[in-house]
Every structure is written in C-alpha cells, then in structure tokens.
Amino acid sequence: MLFPSSLVLATHDVAVTAPGGISEVLQSLLLSVVDNPVSALMNANFIGILAWAIGMGIAIRHAGATTREVLGDLSNGVTLIVRLVIRFAPLGIFGLVASTLATSGFGALLGYAHLLAVLLGCMLFVALVMNPMIVFWKLRRNPYPLVIMCLRESGITAFFTRSSAANIPVNLELSKRLGLHEDTYSVSIPLGATINMAGAAITITVLTLAAVHTLGIAVDIPTAILLSVVAAICACGASGVAGGSLLLIPLACSLFGIPSEIAMQVVAVGFIIGVLQDSAETALNSSTDVLFTAAACLGEEEKAERLA
Numbered sequence: 001m002l003f004p005s006s007l008v009l010a011t012h013d014v015a016v017t018a019p020g021g022i023s024e025v026l027q028s029l030l031l032s033v034v035d036n037p038v039s040a041l042m043n044a045n046f047i048g049i050l051a052w053a054i055g056m057g058i059a060i061r062h063a064g065a066t067t068r069e070v071l072g073d074l075s076n077g078v079t080l081i082v083r084l085v086i087r088f089a090p091l092g093i094f095g096l097v098a099s100t101l102a103t104s105g106f107g108a109l110l111g112y113a114h115l116l117a118v119l120l121g122c123m124l125f126v127a128l129v130m131n132p133m134i135v136f137w138k139l140r141r142n143p144y145p146l147v148i149m150c151l152r153e154s155g156i157t158a159f160f161t162r163s164s165a166a167n168i169p170v171n172l173e174l175s176k177r178l179g180l181h182e183d184t185y186s187v188s189i190p191l192g193a194t195i196n197m198a199g200a201a202i203t204i205t206v207l208t209l210a211a212v213h214t215l216g217i218a219v220d221i222p223t224a225i226l227l228s229v230v231a232a233i234c235a236c237g238a239s240g241v242a243g244g245s246l247l248l249i250p251l252a253c254s255l256f257g258i259p260s261e262i263a264m265q266v267v268a269v270g271f272i273i274g275v276l277q278d279s280a281e282t283a284l285n286s287s288t289d290v291l292f293t294a295a296a297c298l299g300e301e302e303k304a305e306r307l308a
Helices: 022-033 037-042 046-060 065-087 089-104 107-139 144-161 168-177 182-195 198-214 221-235 244-256 260-272 274-307
Strands: none
Touching: 022 046, 022 221, 022 244, 037 046, 046 065, 046 244, 089 260, 107 144, 107 198, 107 260, 107 274, 144 168, 144 274, 168 182, 168 274, 182 274, 198 221, 198 244, 198 260, 198 274, 221 244, 244 260, 244 274, 260 274
C-alpha cells in the first residue's frame, strides 16, 4: 500500500489467522459461499449469508404477491432497526474515542486524520481522474466541463444531504437541463442511487486494508484486487442509510481471517470519521449517477449524428 494507515484496535485475546496468499483467499471465499446457511449465521460468515440472501432473493421472485409483500414489510422493519441502531452510534463513538484517548493519547487522533485523508484522496482521484477517463473514452472530447458541472450541481447537494435517494430529484432535474433522453435517465438515476456505490466500495476497501495493515497481515497485489472486486460488488447492496457502507466492512475483513470482534472495531472507527467520509462518499456516488447517464446519452447522440 502506498499510504498505509494504522488503527488503534483492541486485539488482545483474539486469534487472527492470516491467509497465505491469493489462492488461500480464493479457497476461503469459495468455501464461505457454499457454507450451510445455519452455520453461516452462527459463525458470522457474512459472505455465506450474502450468497444465500442473493439465492433466496432470486428464488422469491417467483413467489406470490402476498409472500413478497410480507418480505417487503420485513425488509422495512429491518431497515428501521438499522436506522435506530445508527442513531445510537454517536454514544458508542464517544465511548470509543474516550477509551482511545485514555489509553493512547491524542496521537491516536492523528491516525484517524491520516485515514480520513487517504479516504478523501481516493474519492477525489476517482472523481477527478478515473471518472473523466471513462467519460473521455465514451465522448472522445474534454470531459472536465461535464465532470465539474455534475460535481457542482449534484455532488455539493449530495454532500450535505448524505443521501443518494434524497438527491434523485436534483439529478433528474440536471438530466432534464442537459437535454438527455427521459426514457434513459428516468431509469438510470433511481437505479444508480441504489447500486452505483463507488464511494462505498472505496470506504470498504480502504478501511479493510487499514485493518489488515494494523494487524500485520501481508497483502499482495492480486489479493488487494480481489478485495476491491468483492467490495465493489458488495457495495451495490449497501444500505441506503447514512453509514450503511460501514456495515459491510466485516464481510470484507472476513476474506483475511479477521474476526468480527476486530472488524466491528473498524466499523466504529468508520463512524468516528463518518461525517466527512459519508458526505464525500454520497457526493461521489450521486454525482457519478448523472455523469455516466449524461456520458451514455451524449455519446449515443454523437454516434447517431456521425452515422446520419
């Protein structure tokens, strides 16, 4: 890692079994996916739980309307509980910060600042380098006027609302002003608010790698790439509540044999820096929705004009 971050974690009396390499990580990933669902729930096998949840979701598509309505109500109930738990998160964060300051002093806060800087730097790199490269590949012209417009019109609003769903009307209005196809943006904007989670993938990856570095686990490039892929896929299912992406960190940590006791400490660290981290994450997520929609629509229009 170019900018390694260290966290203050309570690791005493917790056994950590580091994987031997990419082959062992892949083997562990495969075994976790096919684990018994009851065993996955009992042993906090988040990857197995996710795999069974996806399978059940696909199967229940063919269920009756009543069954789907019941499951929808259950989903809303779980979401309500998650929102309630997150509302109490500041109390836990206060206790964590107080304990950290008492044992490690104010020097521990520098580690949090470094971690936050790495997170924000990665998000800025994606917003100002990676996204423009993708837009240029589609439009074959200077992408920055469009990129800056999307960041200004959509990203700033999303930064303060911290909700991609709440920013959907802003993105729809911006798409309309850009003259995009309504049939396209009326689908892509709401869909992107749900599954386009580049910022969440960055958060999951960076915090997991910080935990790995803190525990002294060696990570090679293929394993880091695998982590990024897993994080990107898992981020599509991140909860829509503020800080929802942090709840997927234990899943990513399980790739490296990090137990849930330590992984949840990493989640708590994420909540400590969550005000800026979650705001920047949402700004990246939401602005990218309208940016890629605009790039796709404008690219197709220019292609049609060339063929005409």
